[in-house]
Amino acid sequence: MTPATAAFKSSAEKALADAKLAKALAGLPGGLVAQRTAAKARVPEFEALRDAARDIRDHTLQHLDLYLEAFAAKAEAAGTRVHWAEDAAEARTIIAHLAVERGARLVAKGKSMVSEEIALNACLESLGMKVFESDLGEYLLQIRGETPSHIIAPAIHLSQDEVEADFRRVHAHLAPERGLETPELLVAEARAVLRERFLAADIGITGANFLVAETGSAVIVTNEGNGDLSAHLPRTHIVLASIDKVVPTLADLATLLRVLARSATGQDMTAYTSLLTGPKAPGDPDGPAECHIVILDNGRSEMLRSGLGEALRCIRCGACLNHCPIYNAVGGHAYGWVYAGPIGAVISPAFLGIEAARDLPSASTFCGKCEEVCPVKIPLTRLMRDWRVKSLASAAGAWERAGLGAWSFFARRPRLYHLAARLGVGATHMLARSRGAFRWLPFAAAWTRGRDFPAPQGHTFQALWSKRKRGAPPMETPR
Amino acid sequence: MQPRVGLFVTCLVDLMRPSVGFAAARLIEQADCTVVVPAGQTCCGQPAHNAGDPETARALALETMRSFDGCDFVVAPSGSCAAMLRLHYPALFKGRGDAEFKAKAFAERVHELTSFLVNVRRKTATGARFEGRVVHHDACSGLRELGIRSEPRQLLAAVDGLELVEGSETTACCGFGGLFSVKYPAISTAVADRKIADLCAPAPDLVTGGDLGCLMNLAGRLNRTERALPCRHVAEVLAGELQAPPIAWRDTASP
Numbered sequence: 001m002t003p004a005t006a007a008f009k010s011s012a013e014k015a016l017a018d019a020k021l022a023k024a025l026a027g028l029p030g031g032l033v034a035q036r037t038a039a040k041a042r043v044p045e046f047e048a049l050r051d052a053a054r055d056i057r058d059h060t061l062q063h064l065d066l067y068l069e070a071f072a073a074k075a076e077a078a079g080t081r082v083h084w085a086e087d088a089a090e091a092r093t094i095i096a097h098l099a100v101e102r103g104a105r106l107v108a109k110g111k112s113m114v115s116e117e118i119a120l121n122a123c124l125e126s127l128g129m130k131v132f133e134s135d136l137g138e139y140l141l142q143i144r145g146e147t148p149s150h151i152i153a154p155a156i157h158l159s160q161d162e163v164e165a166d167f168r169r170v171h172a173h174l175a176p177e178r179g180l181e182t183p184e185l186l187v188a189e190a191r192a193v194l195r196e197r198f199l200a201a202d203i204g205i206t207g208a209n210f211l212v213a214e215t216g217s218a219v220i221v222t223n224e225g226n227g228d229l230s231a232h233l234p235r236t237h238i239v240l241a242s243i244d245k246v247v248p249t250l251a252d253l254a255t256l257l258r259v260l261a262r263s264a265t266g267q268d269m270t271a272y273t274s275l276l277t278g279p280k281a282p283g284d285p286d287g288p289a290e291c292h293i294v295i296l297d298n299g300r301s302e303m304l305r306s307g308l309g310e311a312l313r314c315i316r317c318g319a320c321l322n323h324c325p326i327y328n329a330v331g332g333h334a335y336g337w338v339y340a341g342p343i344g345a346v347i348s349p350a351f352l353g354i355e356a357a358r359d360l361p362s363a364s365t366f367c368g369k370c371e372e373v374c375p376v377k378i379p380l381t382r383l384m385r386d387w388r389v390k391s392l393a394s395a396a397g398a399w400e401r402a403g404l405g406a407w408s409f410f411a412r413r414p415r416l417y418h419l420a421a422r423l424g425v426g427a428t429h430m431l432a433r434s435r436g437a438f439r440w441l442p443f444a445a446a447w448t449r450g451r452d453f454p455a456p457q458g459h460t461f462q463a464l465w466s467k468r469k470r471g472a473p474p475m476e477t478p479r
Numbered sequence: 480m481q482p483r484v485g486l487f488v489t490c491l492v493d494l495m496r497p498s499v500g501f502a503a504a505r506l507i508e509q510a511d512c513t514v515v516v517p518a519g520q521t522c523c524g525q526p527a528h529n530a531g532d533p534e535t536a537r538a539l540a541l542e543t544m545r546s547f548d549g550c551d552f553v554v555a556p557s558g559s560c561a562a563m564l565r566l567h568y569p570a571l572f573k574g575r576g577d578a579e580f581k582a583k584a585f586a587e588r589v590h591e592l593t594s595f596l597v598n599v600r601r602k603t604a605t606g607a608r609f610e611g612r613v614v615h616h617d618a619c620s621g622l623r624e625l626g627i628r629s630e631p632r633q634l635l636a637a638v639d640g641l642e643l644v645e646g647s648e649t650t651a652c653c654g655f656g657g658l659f660s661v662k663y664p665a666i667s668t669a670v671a672d673r674k675i676a677d678l679c680a681p682a683p684d685l686v687t688g689g690d691l692g693c694l695m696n697l698a699g700r701l702n703r704t705e706r707a708l709p710c711r712h713v714a715e716v717l718a719g720e721l722q723a724p725p726i727a728w729r730d731t732a733s734p
């Protein structure tokens with residue numbers, strides 16, 4: 001997708017005016033947030049698990065080369081072909097070649113944010129292939145021509161009515177008078193439509209939640225089983241995964257799975273947890289005839305080098321989005337690219353450059369909720385602040401630098417500062433006359449668009465305090 | 480001898496609402512301490528730190544630390560500024576030799592006001608009186624960076640006549656976020672609206688908070704709604720300093 005991160009401000013304002021979106025997002029606190037809270041409460045050792053999960057991720061990232069090579073060796077031994085892709089274009093080329101060589105016409109896809117990152121569907125479609133998204137949420141988006149607005153709940157911004165209307169529009173071969181008024185009926189229809197395509201697909205492409213170095217397995221967790229159908233039914237299965245997905249052992253995987261679903265949906269485990277290890281072996285009842293895995297870097301090595309390594313701990317649970325007051329207000333599309341919310345604010349600038357994405361790390365109150373819920377304890381606010389340093393130093397930061405410079409000129413000179421403060425506060429107080437607040441203030445116009453600006457009490461504390469110290473009459477209560 | 484407490488006034492209290500500073504000073508004095516207000520303090524540097532200007536933040540940190548030399552404690556009527564002094568100063572000077580040790584030693588003496596009263600001075604009540612239902616808003620920095628939650632509530636609950644009530648999203652942000660509120664005003668007010676709805680749910684007579692920034696945001700936004708709900712810094716209620724009208728209060732008659 002074309003990045004629209006630079007338009008964050010206007011996209012956010014549009015999103016704020018969207019009543020339908022607000023209604024959809026209003027479900028988060030009682031939904032995913034409450035479910036996570038309840039799931040965490042059921043596991044007394046949850047905090048210890050977060051520490052363990054973080055340690056596993058850190059250890060793996062510190063020895064990433066070792067574990068990737070170990071994974072590749074095991075995967076090859078299990079019969080999987082391993083391909084390495086430096087960037088998005090290389091990954092697209094590898095997958096396109098595999099598909100073209102096999103004469104693929106229909107491609108089944110499991111949900112994969114990395115495939116969004118490399119804009120895979122558009123590439124395959126340009127080669128004349130039909131690609132269908134098999135995750136229900138992704139399918140809903142595909143028939144609308146939209147992109148995911150959440151890492152794990154991609155269609156969270158849609159309402160049931162919209163889905164029904166889309167199904168009636170797109171599934172035109174079905175009886176128009178059929179009932180579609182419940183979620184169950186909608187799911188049943190999607191299942192029936194998708195099942196036919198699964199059976200006809202030439203290639204299945206999925207992402208991976210983890211790659212286990214110990215066994216060479218790609219792990220996918222889903223609640224719909226669509227990932228398994230994408231992997232098992234077509235003749236060829238291609239896994240697309242980024243380098244940070246590797247974990248050393250099955251025991252490590254177990255620890256990460258314990259925090260993943262709980263943080264994401266509040267489930268103890270997802271409905272399906274599949275370890276996919278190589279193609280169908282003799283005696284296996286089903287499975288693909290051949291397996292490929294494309295391991296993608298796409299700037300992640302550079303993130304590791306440049307101090308963003310902690311962001312690569314991410315296991316894509318989406319908890320930071322669900323708990324973020326900004327995400328809750330504007331939704332995922334306002335962020336303008338694949339990854340939304342606090343984690344998007346930290347990693348999108350690495351993919352797109354800080355100039356194109358400077359609003360994302362800036363648009364945070366640093367409330368810290370994201371860090372509090374992150375299952376692998378990514379210091380999201382610190383990483384956003386690090387981006388702000390780069391952003392301020394860039395050409396686009398000139399106005400802000402000037403403003404900060406003027407303010408700090410005074411703040412660093414206490415005598416001058418206190419004098420200026422006294423004068424400024426006195427004048428503003430006079431301007432307010434007896435009103436307690438301003439409806440509009442020239443130097444706070446942005447603030448007063450939606451809020452009153454309180455009138456200052458008239459004197460600075462420093463001035464009043466030194467008066468009191470000099471033995472002035474009983475403490476004057478400022479008004 | 481009484482401990483010598485340096486009051487870190489905070490720039491917002493200094494400029495906007497000195498009555499909070501006097502309330503804080505009175506509370507600290509009532510906790511058997513001597514209060515001093517170093518004139519060398521201006522701002523803790525957090526706006527620069529969060530805007531991505533660590534150089535300026537460090538310069539202001541050095542100035543601030545120097546001005547509190549000789550104080551046994553440094554107390555701020557703000558969780559946000561206290562967190563800056565306590566956690567971010569040491570981080571800003573990490574790996575910078577002596578300055579790092581100085582920042583760490585300084586940080587150990589820094590406390591947010593209610594936390595100082597309860598955890599250091601072992602106060603359980605302040606002897607104030609307030610008739611009405613009060614809902615307390617936890618500023619995010621104090622809550623999540625310093626772990627302050629029970630302290631203001633404990634002291635508020637001990638105020639004669641005061642009934643402490645709670646919303647359901649007590650740990651939610653008010654949308655202030657310092658410069659965030661100016662850079663992204665529309666998002667900020669949307670977040671504030673959600674917080675205000677939650678604060679209003681238990682039908683309070685007053686909103687208190689430990690940080691003037693949040694309170695200016697909430698009170699300013701409340702003025703644009705149908706609700707007339709006064710907002711005050713928790714220190715004002717705890718010290719019984721209620722002569723000044725509430726924050727951004729438009730009516731001439733103070734409730």
